[in-house]
Amino acid sequence: MPERTSYPFLKGHGTHNDFVLLPDHDGRVHGDLPAERVQALCDRRGGIGGDGVLRVVRALSGRGAEWFMDYRNADGSISEMCGNGVRVFGRHLVEEGLADPTQPLPVDTRDGLKVLTFAGGAVDGDVTVDMGVPQVLGESKVGVGERWWTAAHVDTGNPHAVAFVDDLADAGALTSPPEHDASVYPNGVNVEFVVRRAPQHVAMRVHERGSGETQSCGTGACAVAVATATVDGAERGTPYRVDLPGGTLTITWREDGHVLMAGPALIVARGTTDL
DSSP states (O other), rough: OOOOOOOEEEEEEEETTTEEEEEOOOSSTTTOOOHHHHHHHHHHSSSSSSSEEEEEEEOOSSSSSHHHEEEEEETTTTOSSSHHHHHHHHHHHHHHHHHHHHHHHHEEETTTTEEEEEEEGSSOOOOOOOOOOOOOEEEEEEEETTTTEEEEESSSSSSSEEESOOGGGGGTTSSOOOOEEETTTOOOOOOEEEEETTTTEEEEEETTTEEEEOOOOOHHHHHHHHHHHHHHHOOOOEEEEETTTTEEEEEEETTOEEEEEEOOEEEEEEEEOOO
């Protein structure tokens, strides 16, 4: 058998949406990051466990960021963006002295440049991300078993189908992807089930493509806030509280069309592995 080489990793989460981070600053350790390695790392029994992998590598796009977040879902598939992940990514850079928390931090992603700010310029505290301008693309349908709902089709870097339900339990166990229209979502879709709690306050569950039901989804929370604000006819700049199984995010759809997402991000472990 070929010799197995150890490499460093970290474990972090944002509202319990958890990730394995792989420092690979010069792109020499993990190459194209094979899907099999991602699956092994994210395995919750035989690996480290996570909803996805964040490879920390220097950016080559020339878009004005030093760092690129190479994000993979737990099944090894490539994803355009991860809202909770990019906050954890930024927290790691600050804790390692690779970024200044008193200054805005641009991070390059497959969905373009995202700019992070750190509450009070502190190493700890909430992280806010400018998630860019969402696209509200009409309606679709999603189903679980024999039940179907109309869903708002919102793109926040990843495609989302946002369905308002009477009770979050209506979504069932979410052990498999909800039914959806493949002609609308040819590359799959993240599906959010949403209930209202109070004015500008909702709760949600999410099934993420490539990862299954997760405790939180940042781009999904943004899509939910945008869909809810659209139905409400809310003034731009109105903050929405979005409760997820893993915690709470605050989403603000600004006058200029950009969406801001604020929430916690933590690094909880580090070590080496040869998975």
